[in-house]
Amino acid sequence: EDQVTQSPEALRLQEGESSSLNCSYTVSGLRGLFWYRQDPGKGPEFLFTLYSAGEEKEKERLKATLTKKESFLHITAPKPEDSATYLCAVQAWDSNYQLIWGAGTKLIIKP
Amino acid sequence: DAGVTQSPTHLIKTRGQQVTLRCSPKSGHDTVSWYQQALGQGPQFIFQYYEEEERQRGNFPDRFSGHQFPNYSSELNVNALLLGDSALYLCASSAPGQGRKELFFGEGSRLTVL
Numbered sequence: 001e002d003q004v005t006q007s008p009e010a011l012r013l014q015e016g017e018s019s020s021l022n023c024s025y026t027v028s029g030l031r032g033l034f035w036y037r038q039d040p041g042k043g044p045e046f047l048f049t050l051y052s053a054g055e056e057k058e059k060e061r062l063k064a065t066l067t068k069k070e071s072f073l074h075i076t077a078p079k080p081e082d083s084a085t086y087l088c089a090v091q092a093w094d095s096n097y098q099l100i101w102g103a104g105t106k107l108i109i110k111p
Numbered sequence: 112d113a114g115v116t117q118s119p120t121h122l123i124k125t126r127g128q129q130v131t132l133r134c135s136p137k138s139g140h141d142t143v144s145w146y147q148q149a150l151g152q153g154p155q156f157i158f159q160y161y162e163e164e165e166r167q168r169g170n171f172p173d174r175f176s177g178h179q180f181p182n183y184s185s186e187l188n189v190n191a192l193l194l195g196d197s198a199l200y201l202c203a204s205s206a207p208g209q210g211r212k213e214l215f216f217g218e219g220s221r222l223t224v225l
Contacts, residue, residue, distance in 0.1 A: 004153070034213060043115070043201050043216030044154070087153055097144070097167040099214065101153030 002027045002092050006102035013078055013109050021073040021105045023088030031091040033071050034099065035064050038085045047073075047086075078109045113138060115217035117202050123223045124192050132187040132220045136204030142166075143185040144214060145177060146201040154201055160185050189222075197224045 003026045013019055025033065032051055036044035048057045050066040057064050061082065063074040073086055085106045089099040116135045124130050136143050142161045146154035156169035160179035179185045183204075189196055199221050203214035 036216075041199075041219075041221070043203075043218050044214075046213045046215065049213055089153070095167075097142075097159045098156035098169060099154075101155070103151065103153045 002090065002095070002100045004088055004090055004100050004102035006086075006088055006105050008105060009103070010106040011108070013075075013107070015079060015109055015111050016077050018074070018076045018078070020075070021086055021107070023071040023073070023102055024069060025071070025088075025090045027090050027092045027100070029093035031093045033066055034089045034091070035071070035073055036087045036089065038087055038104065040085075044087055075107070078107075080109045080111050083107055083109045115202055115204050115215055117200075117217035117220050119220060120218065121221045121223075123225060125225050126192055126194060128192050128224075129188065129190045130192060130222060132189075132200050132202075132222075134185045134187070134202030134204075134217060136183050136185070136202075137215050139206060140204035140215070141183050141207050142205045143179060143183065144203045144205070145185070145187045146203065147171075148199040148201055148219070150198075157187070192224045194224050197222060 005024045007022045035047040038044045048064040053068045055066050061076050065072045085104040087104045089101040118133045144159040145157040148154045157171050158168040159166045163179045174190045176188045199219040201219045203216045205212045
């Protein structure tokens with residue numbers, strides 16, 4: 001069964017304190033791995049898509065990496081506006097149209 | 112360029128009632144997916160519509176049904192509401208063509224069942 005597990009459930013950091021969020025996945029054949037950001041009461045906002053092990057993508061203070069079993073979202077020198085829930089989702093080759101989601105990591109950046 | 116729009120944003124229903132949620136996809140997108148997100152959880156796939164037909168369905172009962180119109184907009188209908196149907200319902204659209212495609216989400220419709 002395809003599955004996505006994110007850790008930690010919640011993470012509190014001081015402004016400027018770098019860290020990483022983890023997304024472990026089990027999927028029959030990975031078509032793509034997606035990272036989204038979700039603010040309270042809002043819909044998820046697309047951040048990155050990763051397709052193959054070894055791939056990396058960056059956007060401002062965020063960098064996503066992918067291995068055959070997990071993905072990391074690294075956040076460098078975060079600011080309070082980076083506070084949000086970060087969701088990871090996978091798409092499998094044999095399930096073309098749906099994403100399987102993790103429960104998310106709630107990130108709180110304190111000034 | 113308008114993104115994905117959903118209506119209503121909030122609604123309250125009682126058990127046994129029926130509800131219809133609406134979604135207009137992002138301009139240029141032809142595929143609409145619906146997700147249910149309970150508090151503190153990731154979204155759960157309900158179904159996807161393409162060319163006015165349900166293309167794939169997740170593990171949701173037949174009480175959940177949908178429709179896609181020729182202009183690509185979509186509706187989600189839920190009959191015989193249960194307390195457990197209380198959630199944020201998200202509509203997502205994606206661009207034409209096969210392959211890996213990111214989804215663009217609306218702000219969601221918050222349903223409360225009393």
